[in-house]
Amino acid sequence: MIALLNQIPSEVKIRKHLRKIIFGSHLFCPHCHSRKVYALENRYRCRKCRKPFSLLSGTWLSSMKISLRTFWALLWCWTQKVPILQTQKLCHLSEEAVRHWFRQFRLHLPDLEPILQGKVQIDEAYFKSLSLVMAKQAGSKKLAHQVIFKNSVNKSEASQFLFQYIQPKSRLQTDGASIYKNINQWWQVKHKVDIHKKFEFGLTSEIEGLFGNLRTFIRRMYHHVTPEYLPEIVAEFSVKFSRPEIFDSPLSYLEKTINPVPFDYRHRKTNSSIIKA
Ligand SMILES: [Zn+2]
Incomplete structure (x- = not known):
């Protein structure tokens, strides 16, 4: 269990942040884009195509096995340059697990393609x-x-x-x-x-x-x-x-590295009243 620290939000709050980044203001089915979805414990199911999905299923975090608070704490440590050993103690994880997650964060940073001049x-x-x-x-x-x-x-x-x-x-x-x-x-x-x-x-x-x-x-x-x-x-x-702004907080990192689920605009007509561009 991760300590109750101000910089690590509650599970509910983290889900809210992720949902906003991945789906925008309204949740929709990533398979058929219907807005008619319902929550089933920590997963969702679509009423139209009946397929289940989770908050993270379309993202690079889809196979995540740790709790959202542990994930957030790890990401907070990484963005704030907290050493590996300190991170292990805060997150109750092995050195191997911390190095694995720090590597995932690193590999999903945006590429810089610089041409220098002057x-x-x-x-x-x-x-x-x-x-x-x-x-x-x-x-x-x-x-x-x-x-x-x-x-x-x-x-x-x-x-x-x-x-x-x-x-x-x-x-x-x-x-x-x-x-x-x-x-x-x-x-x-x-x-x-x-x-x-x-x-x-x-x-x-x-x-x-x-x-x-x-x-x-x-x-x-x-x-x-x-x-x-x-x-x-x-x-x-x-x-x-x-790009130091990416490392301001876990939220700023996630906003810049998680792609929203693409919404197919052909579905706009049928659902236009509830779509926010
Ligand atoms: Zn569906």
């Missing part, structure tokens, strides 16, 4: 057997990144990254790494270089600060990450940075 800072970070190339549009929350499955980055990989994520005529700001030497002969950018040996860090300070935040985030929240999950965790970190 002043763009690029740098690399290394995690044992993996390398990360990340770019940040200076003065903005726009990021692009790519995980490379080996412990170094070569010129061709750096160029590929530019082709995909950096708009031509951008101003590229990097450290003195040799992979960016003469990069403007491969992609149309103006290239500026900081020489770290001379204590120049201004051109890449935003991206380097971000790498520091990424490492802290991984260590505090996940404690450790195996290489197979690192690309997902980096993606989670990027969305957190670029």
Whole structure:
């Protein structure tokens, strides 16, 4: 049983939130779209086509086996960066279960498809057997990144990254790494270089600060990450940075990641009096 905390609403309230997100203001049968449905314990049945359905049956949460309050508590912990061990204790779940749910939340985040422009800072970070190339549009929350499955980055990989994520005529700001030497002969950018040996860090300070935040985030929240999950965790970190509003609360996350059950507009005629667009 989850503790009674203000940030975790009652089961009834959570069902209300989910119902509103998934069905809008009026419940309807996801099979035939009839509004003539009735509740049967925690499920529904359609009077017209007789088929049963549940609140979550059309969503990515359809096979959920935990209670709605436990689910909400997990999601609250994840959005608020509560470490895995703390979450286990609050939710009375195993480490495996918490990691499983945090992964589900992460995998259902919206994709960012960024093309960066203007002043763009690029740098690399290394995690044992993996390398990360990340770019940040200076003065903005726009990021692009790519995980490379080996412990170094070569010129061709750096160029590929530019082709995909950096708009031509951008101003590229990097450290003195040799992979960016003469990069403007491969992609149309103006290239500026900081020489770290001379204590120049201004051109890449935003991206380097971000790498520091990424490492802290991984260590505090996940404690450790195996290489197979690192690309997902980096993606989670990027969305957190670029779209912080998604992480305001469980409700804001769900509003942005659960698709409403599609309502077929051909049924509008017969039911028009009770449909809200
Ligand atoms: Zn039906």
